[in-house]
Structure formats: structure tokens, C-alpha cells
Amino acid sequence: MTIKSRKKNKSNLWYGVIPLYLFTLTFVCGPLIYMLVLSFLSRAEVWGVEKVFTLSNYIKIFEPVYFNTFIESLKLALLTTAITLLVGYPFGYFMAKLSSRGKKVMMLLVIVPFWTNALIRMYGWIIIFRSNGLLDKLLMGLGLTDKPLKLLYSFPAVLVGMVYALLPFMILAIYSVSEKLDWSLVEAARDLGATRLQAFLTITIKLTLPGILSGVVLVFIPSMGLFFIADILGGGKFMLVGNLIRDQVITTRNWPFASALSVLLMILTSLIIWIYRRVTHVKDLEGLV
Amino acid sequence: MDTILELRNITKSFGKTEVLKDISIQIGKGEFLTLLGPSGCGKTTILRIIAGLEEPDGGRVFLNGVDVTEAEPNKRDVNTVFQNYALFPHMNVEDNIAYGLRIRKTDKKEIAARVAQALELVQLSGYNKRYPHELSGGQKQRVAIARAIVNNPKVLLLDEPLGALDLQLRRQMQMELKRLQKRLGITFVYITHDQEEAINMSDRIAVMRDGVFEQIGTPAQVYDLPKTSYVAEFVGxxxxxxxxxxxxxxxxxxxxxxxxxxxxxxxxxxxxxxxxxxxxxxxxxxxxxxxxxxxxxxxxxxxxxxxxxxxxxxxxxxxxxxxxxxxxxxxxxxxxxxxxxxxxxxxxxxxxxx
Incomplete structure (x- = not known):
């Protein structure tokens, strides 16, 4: 290929991108704007939406019933994130220290569950948690408890389901940053007089911070909206933001209110990503790619 | 000459590879000893064993007469200048140099004074607030040296510290390092694969090959009177x-x-x-x-x-x-x-x- 024709090709590339932009505009930006507009409109008496501007949808969020849902969701999301971090950090960190063969095996073990639909995997937890289920039988068999614990449809069950579903994201985020960690820096710290713990606190944590934060973002954001886990393992007793939005769309058919809730949720998550960027100065989420 | 560091019958294997086979040497106080040999001969492993970053399979390490073979790296009065410098990227020059002193909870005023002194020693005064990524290779190397010597170690270990520098800077740094060592009176254990560098700087050279010392002697001894054909070819x-x-x-x-x-x-x-x-x-x-x-x-x-x-x-x-x-x-x-x-x-x- 001559230089001239290559040049020509390059300028032609511009046209090739148009369909992509059109697609993004139509299916990403369009719905977002639609949702934003919708959140300022009123609900029609019988069906659909009336084109009357109002802020009542946003005000309604702060009614105790709905506001508590936000608080509950936030509580669950924070707990989920904290637990995945506590479990996922050592997991990802030590995984990065394995031999390349060990890494491959562990990576496979982390990823294999994704090959099954998340919904189906949640039903698996029902078998474990239900009264006289696997866990109860095990605990009673060991003589640790004498009657079923009634774990299913409780807050801990939902929490376990959340942690289970989101842990791989934390592990992969931590692993990805630990893998790139220059271990000689830890050795240098030890050489300069730091104990293992001091070296970990002053060097390792600081240098794996981007991974920690991206793991937090990757876990926290979905855990605000994963409504099916609360449904399956919480038995409808737990109303989270995700459940609320779904119910407002499908059952109550209050689309403007559902939009307002979604906008608030998006603002919340954008805020977290903004903090992440401010702290790490990284544009892409570590471990996401 | 008082012995400050002694290796006695050190052996070390990684998997099936025997990296060190019965290494013994006594290093005197204030001596500049160079471990000279091609890459893969086990030089770095010796350094890591002295620093405590690696444990020998057999043999003992004595520092100032005390058996430190099992001591943790932070319990040894030894500091290392790493081959890749290993400067902490999230700390500026000052914090890098002060790291060892802060870990040991040294008085703040003393830290400031000693950091300033170390910076002056490596001719980097005024670079306190720079970050490692803002420094040139030669400057990073100086910071790495300052970070080690500020702790007043009994022995300073240097793993090919000039390896990444260009020839001119290398020559200049060789002289500076040698002067620094004489001035501070710290024992240097220096690794290189460059025989010219070894001859230029050392009080004694230990020529290594496949995990053993072929010959240990002054530069003149090793250069003029090689004991083996390997030393004759490699050094002279x-x-x-x-x-x-x-x-x-x-x-x-x-x-x-x-x-x-x-x-x-x-x-x-x-x-x-x-x-x-x-x-x-x-x-x-x-x-x-x-x-x-x-x-x-x-x-x-x-x-x-x-x-x-x-x-x-x-x-x-x-x-x-x-x-x-x-x-x-x-x-x-x-x-x-x-x-x-x-x-x-x-x-x-x-x-x-x-």
C-alpha cells in the first residue's frame, strides 16, 4: 500500500464511526435524556404521563417510606462493599503472588460461576438457606443448633447473596493492581527497617489504592440496584432502590417517579466515580478492562 | 582489619538449580568489596541473603560478630541500593529518604537534619519535594543511595547501582561513590559485571562463577595474577x-x-x-x-x-x-x-x- 492511499483511508475512517455515534445517541443518550425529562413530568390519572412540569417526583423521594428505602439500600451496599473488600483484598493480593499456573487456576475458579446465570445461582442459595436446608442440616448435624435458623428471607441471606454475586469484581480489581505491584518496593521498605505490617500499611496499601477504589466502585454501584437478589433471598421483605424502581415501572406504573429515583441513583453513583477519579487520578477503572 | 560481615559456607538452591555452592568470605570494616561475575552467577542472591530478603539453605551469616542468619531484614543493620532503585513512587525525595528514620521513630528535628545532610552528600539539595518520576536516572540513583546511607548502616549493599546509567555518567558516579565510601567509612558490598568498574573502585574483588568464588583478592592481584583461566579471561x-x-x-x-x-x-x-x-x-x-x-x-x-x-x-x-x-x-x-x-x-x- 502506498503512503497516498493510506492517507486517503485514514480520512475515510471518519465516516465509518458515524453508525457507532448514531447507535450511542439513539440507545444510550436518548433514553437518558428521555428519563431525565420524564422525571420532571406528572403522572396521568389513568395511564401514562401528562406533560405538566413538576418537582413533586423528587420531593416524593424524601417521604419517609421511600427515603428509608434509600437508607436501607445504602446500608446494604456499604456492608456488601466492606465485606467484599475484607474477603477480596487478601484473595486478590495472594492470587497475584502465585505461580503463573496457580494464577490461571485461581482465575478460572473466580470466573467459572459467571458461566451460569446469576439468577439460577441465587436459587442455589435457597437450597442452602431454607429451613431444614443444607446449612441447617449441617449445623444441627454438628450439634451447633437444635432447630432450623430460618435464615432464608432474612437480611443476612440477602447480604450473603450480594457478597457472593459481587465478590469476583473486587477480587479481579485487587488482583489486577497487585499483579502490577513492584514487589521490590516492599522489599526496600523491609530493608529500610519496616516490619511486614508497616511495609504493608505504608507501601502496599498505598500502591494498591487504585485497585481498592475501583473494586469499591465496581461493587458498590451494582449493589444499589441488584433487585433480584433482594427478591429471591429476601422474599420481598426487603425493598431496595432497585426493587422500588422496578415496582414503580411495572406494578404502580408511576414512570415519572421511577425516573426521578433513577436520576438520583445515577447522581449518587456518578459522585462515587468522581471521588474515585479525584483520589486516584486514573481515568479508567482498574481491573475493569 | 576488624571483620564486620562474615559469610560461612552459604548454600542456596532455587528448585533444582544450585545458585550458591559453599560461599565463604570475611569482609572488613570500611572495606569496599566487589562481587564481580556475569549475570546469573549468584551475586544478587548473596546480597539478598546478607540483606535478609532470602534465607540460605545452609551456612551462617554474621554481622558484627552476631549470627543474623534467621533475622528479619528490618532487624539487620544493613541497607540496600536496589538495581532498579526501588524508590517509593508515591513519596517525594524527602519522604523517600526519611522513610527508614521515620519507621524507627527518630526525632523529627533529627530526621530533618539527617535528610538535609544526606541530600547534600549526594548533591541533591533542593530536590526535597520532587517525586521519583520527575528525576533523571542519575538523580534517582543518588536518592536511592541517600535513602540507604541516611540510616548509617554497618554495611551498604549495592546491586549494580550504575547499571542503568550511560557510560559518561557511570564513570562520574564511580568516582563519586568511591569518594563517598571513603568519607563515610561504611563497608560497601558492591555488585557489578563490569570488570573495569570493579578494578576502579574496589579494595578487594571476589570473582564469581556459577555460585562459587573463583578468586578473592585486591584488584592488582586479580588482574595481574589470576588463579584460574576464567579469572584471567573475565578480568584481564x-x-x-x-x-x-x-x-x-x-x-x-x-x-x-x-x-x-x-x-x-x-x-x-x-x-x-x-x-x-x-x-x-x-x-x-x-x-x-x-x-x-x-x-x-x-x-x-x-x-x-x-x-x-x-x-x-x-x-x-x-x-x-x-x-x-x-x-x-x-x-x-x-x-x-x-x-x-x-x-x-x-x-x-x-x-x-x-
Whole structure:
């Protein structure tokens, strides 16, 4: 290929991108704007939406019933994130220290569950948690408890389901940053007089911070909206933001209110990503790619 | 000389590879000792064992008379300048240097004073707030040295600290390091694969090969009187000539090599007549003649090259051995493919591998 024709090709590339932009505009930006507009409109008496501007949808969020849902969701999301971090950090960190063969095996073990639909995997937890289920039988068999614990449809069950579903994201985020960690820096710290713990606190944590934060973002954001886990393992007793939005769309058919809730949720998550960027100065989420 | 560091019968294997085989050495207080050898000979492993970053399979490490073989790295009064510098990227120069002092909870005023002093010592005053990524290779290297010496270690370990620098900077840093070492009086254990660097800087050189010390001695000893053909070639770029001893008289051995007779001074180890020997002679000590004399080996001139004011003449002996002769200036008397005779003074010939 001559230089001239290559040049020509390059300028032609511009046209090739148009369909992509059109697609993004139509299916990403369009719905977002639609949702934003919708959140300022009123609900029609019988069906659909009336084109009357109002802020009542946003005000309604702060009614105790709905506001508590936000608080509950936030509580669950924070707990989920904290637990995945506590479990996922050592997991990802030590995984990065394995031999390349060990890494491959562990990576496979982390990823294999994704090959099954998340919904189906949640039903698996029902078998474990239900009264006289696997866990109860095990605990009673060991003589640790004498009657079923009634774990299913409780807050801990939902929490376990959340942690289970989101842990791989934390592990992969931590692993990805630990893998790139220059271990000689830890050795240098030890050489300069730091104990293992001091070296970990002053060097390792600081240098794996981007991974920690991206793991937090990757876990926290979905855990605000994963409504099916609360449904399956919480038995409808737990109303989270995700459940609320779904119910407002499908059952109550209050689309403007559902939009307002979604906008608030998006603002919340954008805020977290903004903090992440401010702290790490990284544009892409570590471990996401 | 007081011994500050002693390695006694150290062995170490990684998997099935024996990296160190029975390493023993005593290093004196204030000494500049260089571990010289090609990459993969085990130099870095020795350093890591001294620092406590690696545990030996066998043998003991003594620091100032105390057995520290099992001591954690942070419990040893030893600091390392790592090959890649290993500066903490999230800390500025000042915080990097102060790291060791802060970990040991040194008084703040003292930290400030000692950091300033260390910076001055490596001529980086005013760079306190810079981050490692804002520094050049040479500057990073200085920070790494400052970060180590600020702790006043008993022994400073340096793992090819000049490896990543360009030639000019290397030369300059060699001199600076040597001066620094003399001034501070700290014992240096220095790793390099560059024999020139080793000869320039060291009080003693330990030449390593495949996990053993081939020879330990002053630069002059190692350069002029190599004990093995490996040391002769690696340190002195010496030529090796094979032959058989005929007689030993007045401390001089006569050796019959392919194409003639040569003489070599006998030193601490005595060869016996009739023994197969290897003789090392450096290229600058080889003289060439166009006609034969009493001693001299017949050889054929293969090629002449001229670079940096030195003329190198490549010769081949009758048994195929390649020999290089070098001299200052240009000598146009010789023609390629001509037949010549080479000889050298008996005290320039060193019997090796005895």
C-alpha cells in the first residue's frame, strides 16, 4: 500500500464511526435524556404521563417510606462493599503472588460461576438457606443448633447473596493492581527497617489504592440496584432502590417517579466515580478492562 | 582489619538449580568489596541473603560478630541500593529518604537534619519535594543511595547501582561513590559485571562463577595474577596458551607450546615437569617479531584493527588458539597472513588452573 492511499483511508475512517455515534445517541443518550425529562413530568390519572412540569417526583423521594428505602439500600451496599473488600483484598493480593499456573487456576475458579446465570445461582442459595436446608442440616448435624435458623428471607441471606454475586469484581480489581505491584518496593521498605505490617500499611496499601477504589466502585454501584437478589433471598421483605424502581415501572406504573429515583441513583453513583477519579487520578477503572 | 560481615559456607538452591555452592568470605570494616561475575552467577542472591530478603539453605551469616542468619531484614543493620532503585513512587525525595528514620521513630528535628545532610552528600539539595518520576536516572540513583546511607548502616549493599546509567555518567558516579565510601567509612558490598568498574573502585574483588568464588583478592592481584583461566579471561581479557612444562629452574618454568617455547615465573603453586599447563598472558604484554629467537611462538597474523589509539593484532597459533596482541599507536610493519613470532617476559606469563 502506498503512503497516498493510506492517507486517503485514514480520512475515510471518519465516516465509518458515524453508525457507532448514531447507535450511542439513539440507545444510550436518548433514553437518558428521555428519563431525565420524564422525571420532571406528572403522572396521568389513568395511564401514562401528562406533560405538566413538576418537582413533586423528587420531593416524593424524601417521604419517609421511600427515603428509608434509600437508607436501607445504602446500608446494604456499604456492608456488601466492606465485606467484599475484607474477603477480596487478601484473595486478590495472594492470587497475584502465585505461580503463573496457580494464577490461571485461581482465575478460572473466580470466573467459572459467571458461566451460569446469576439468577439460577441465587436459587442455589435457597437450597442452602431454607429451613431444614443444607446449612441447617449441617449445623444441627454438628450439634451447633437444635432447630432450623430460618435464615432464608432474612437480611443476612440477602447480604450473603450480594457478597457472593459481587465478590469476583473486587477480587479481579485487587488482583489486577497487585499483579502490577513492584514487589521490590516492599522489599526496600523491609530493608529500610519496616516490619511486614508497616511495609504493608505504608507501601502496599498505598500502591494498591487504585485497585481498592475501583473494586469499591465496581461493587458498590451494582449493589444499589441488584433487585433480584433482594427478591429471591429476601422474599420481598426487603425493598431496595432497585426493587422500588422496578415496582414503580411495572406494578404502580408511576414512570415519572421511577425516573426521578433513577436520576438520583445515577447522581449518587456518578459522585462515587468522581471521588474515585479525584483520589486516584486514573481515568479508567482498574481491573475493569 | 576488624571483620564486620562474615559469610560461612552459604548454600542456596532455587528448585533444582544450585545458585550458591559453599560461599565463604570475611569482609572488613570500611572495606569496599566487589562481587564481580556475569549475570546469573549468584551475586544478587548473596546480597539478598546478607540483606535478609532470602534465607540460605545452609551456612551462617554474621554481622558484627552476631549470627543474623534467621533475622528479619528490618532487624539487620544493613541497607540496600536496589538495581532498579526501588524508590517509593508515591513519596517525594524527602519522604523517600526519611522513610527508614521515620519507621524507627527518630526525632523529627533529627530526621530533618539527617535528610538535609544526606541530600547534600549526594548533591541533591533542593530536590526535597520532587517525586521519583520527575528525576533523571542519575538523580534517582543518588536518592536511592541517600535513602540507604541516611540510616548509617554497618554495611551498604549495592546491586549494580550504575547499571542503568550511560557510560559518561557511570564513570562520574564511580568516582563519586568511591569518594563517598571513603568519607563515610561504611563497608560497601558492591555488585557489578563490569570488570573495569570493579578494578576502579574496589579494595578487594571476589570473582564469581556459577555460585562459587573463583578468586578473592585486591584488584592488582586479580588482574595481574589470576588463579584460574576464567579469572584471567573475565578480568584481564587475557590470552590463554596451552602447553607442557619442560623444566623449572630458578623459579622460572619453561613451557613448550604449539610452535615454540615460552617462559613463565612460578609463583605460590609449583608445577611439575611434564605437566599440561595453561598460561595466561595479557595482550599488552605480547611482543611480536618477524624472526625467531630463543623463546617465542610461531604464529600467523589474521587481522589488524585500530580503535581508540590502540592497535589490536589478531593472531593464530599452530594449534588453532586465537591470541590478541595490543599496543599503543600504529605499527605498520606487519602484513596480514604473514608469519610472526610472539614472546613475552617470564613475569608476564601466569600459570593458571594449577
Amino acid at each position: 581479557n587475557a590470552n590463554l596458551i596451552h602447553g607442557r612444562t619442560i623444566e623449572i629452574k630458578d623459579g622460572v618454568a619453561s613451557i613448550e607450546a604449539a610452535g615454540g617455547l615460552v617462559k613463565a615465573t612460578v609463583r605460590d603453586k609449583q608445577p611439575v615437569p611434564g605437566m599440561e599447563v595453561t598460561l595466561a598472558v595479557r595482550s599488552e604484554n605480547i611482543k611480536l617479531y618477524t624472526c625467531s629467537s630463543q623463546t617465542g611462538i610461531k604464529c600467523r597474523l589474521k587481522e589488524i584493527s585500530f580503535a581508540g589509539g590502540m592497535q589490536k593484532i589478531f593472531l593464530q597459533l599452530e594449534d588453532g588458539t586465537e591470541v590478541v596482541s595490543s599496543s599503543l599507536g600504529m605499527n605498520l610493519a606487519f602484513e596480514p597472513n604473514s608469519e610472526l613470532y610472539m614472546s613475552f617476559d617470564a613475569n608476564h606469563g601466569v600459570l593458571v588452573d594449577l
